[in-house]
Amino acid sequence: MRVQFALCAQTASVDRSSNRLSIFNVIDHFPASTLPIVIPALTFVSILESDKDESTNVKGILELIVNKALVARLELPITFVSGRLARVVVNFQGIPVREAGPVTFRLAIPNGATAETTFQVVNLAQSEAIQVAQPLKA
Amino acid sequence: MDTTNQASGPAIGPRAIATASANEAVLIANTPAFLLDRLRKDVAVQYVLDSMTPPEIVGALREALARPAKEASDLVPRYVYLTALSTIDPQDQELWKQIASLDLSQLEWGEAMRRLIRAEAVPTTTLDFALSSPLRP
Numbered sequence: 001m002r003v004q005f006a007l008c009a010q011t012a013s014v015d016r017s018s019n020r021l022s023i024f025n026v027i028d029h030f031p032a033s034t035l036p037i038v039i040p041a042l043t044f045v046s047i048l049e050s051d052k053d054e055s056t057n058v059k060g061i062l063e064l065i066v067n068k069a070l071v072a073r074l075e076l077p078i079t080f081v082s083g084r085l086a087r088v089v090v091n092f093q094g095i096p097v098r099e100a101g102p103v104t105f106r107l108a109i110p111n112g113a114t115a116e117t118t119f120q121v122v123n124l125a126q127s128e129a130i131q132v133a134q135p136l137k138a
Numbered sequence: 139m140d141t142t143n144q145a146s147g148p149a150i151g152p153r154a155i156a157t158a159s160a161n162e163a164v165l166i167a168n169t170p171a172f173l174l175d176r177l178r179k180d181v182a183v184q185y186v187l188d189s190m191t192p193p194e195i196v197g198a199l200r201e202a203l204a205r206p207a208k209e210a211s212d213l214v215p216r217y218v219y220l221t222a223l224s225t226i227d228p229q230d231q232e233l234w235k236q237i238a239s240l241d242l243s244q245l246e247w248g249e250a251m252r253r254l255i256r257a258e259a260v261p262t263t264t265l266d267f268a269l270s271s272p273l274r275p
Binding site for chain 2 (some may be wrong): 013021055071072074088090091094095096
C-alpha cells in the first residue's frame with residue numbers, strides 16, 4: 001500500500017455527478033492572533049493506493065496530535081473496490097490549540113503505509129514581537 | 139420503455155431526456171471524455187438522476203440497448219442513461235456487475251465512457267468528527 005498524498009484543507013467536496021474530489025484552501029500553516037484558540041473547521045484528506053487489484057477493506061487509525069498531545073483517535077473503515085485507489089476525507093470541528101506548534105494528522109494502516117501531514121500554528125503576536133526586537137538592517 | 143413521459147412511476151420516456159442540449163452534446167462531441175463531461179452537466183442527466191434510482195437507470199439503459207437505433211437521435215437517451223450511471227456508489231458491487239454486463243456495442247463511445255466512469259468511481263470514506271469541550275483544562 002502506498003500513500004499518494006495527505007494534506008489538510010479548509011474544506012473538501014466530492015462532486016455528485018463526476019465523483020471528483022475538490023480540495024479548497026490547503027492549510028500550510030495556521031496564523032493565530034491569540035492563543036489558545038479553537039480551529040473551527042478543518043478537513044484531512046488522503047488518497048491511498050493499493051498494491052492489489054481485488055476489493056479489500058482495511059481499518060485505518062487516524063490520530064490528531066496537537067503539540068505532541070494526542071487529541072483524537074478514530075477508526076476508519078477504508079474500502080478499495082476493484083481498483084487501486086481509496087479516498088479518506090475527515091471533517092474535524094473544534095480543534096483546540098493552546099500554544100504555537102505543530103498539528104499532526106497521522107493515518108496508519110495496519111501492515112501498510114502511514115499517511116501523515118503536519119502544519120504549524122503560528123503565534124502572530126509573538127512573531128511580530130520578534131520582528132520588532134530584531135529590526136531589519138538598513 | 140414507453141416513449142412518453144409518464145406521470146406515475148419512475149420510468150422516463152426517451153423523448154423527455156433527448157433534450158436539445160443533450161442532442162447537441164452528442165452531435166458535437168469529438169471524444170468520449172468530452173461527451174461524458176458535457177452530459178454530466180446537462181439537465182437531461184440531472185432529470186434522470188432526480189427521477190430514477192440507479193437500478194432503474196441500469197434497467198432503462200438495458201431496455202433501450204435491446205432495441206436497434208433507427209436514427210442518430212435514438213442514441214441520445216442511451217448516452218444520457220449511461221452518463222447518469224457515473225453517480226453510482228463505487229461500493230455497490232452488484233450494480234457495477236450489471237453495468238459491466240451491458241452490451242454497449244451500438245454506442246460508438248459506450249465502452250470508452252463506461253471505462254471512464256468505472257475509473258472515476260473511487261470509493262471515499264467520509265467522516266465528520268467534532269471535538270467536545272475543546273479548551274477545558
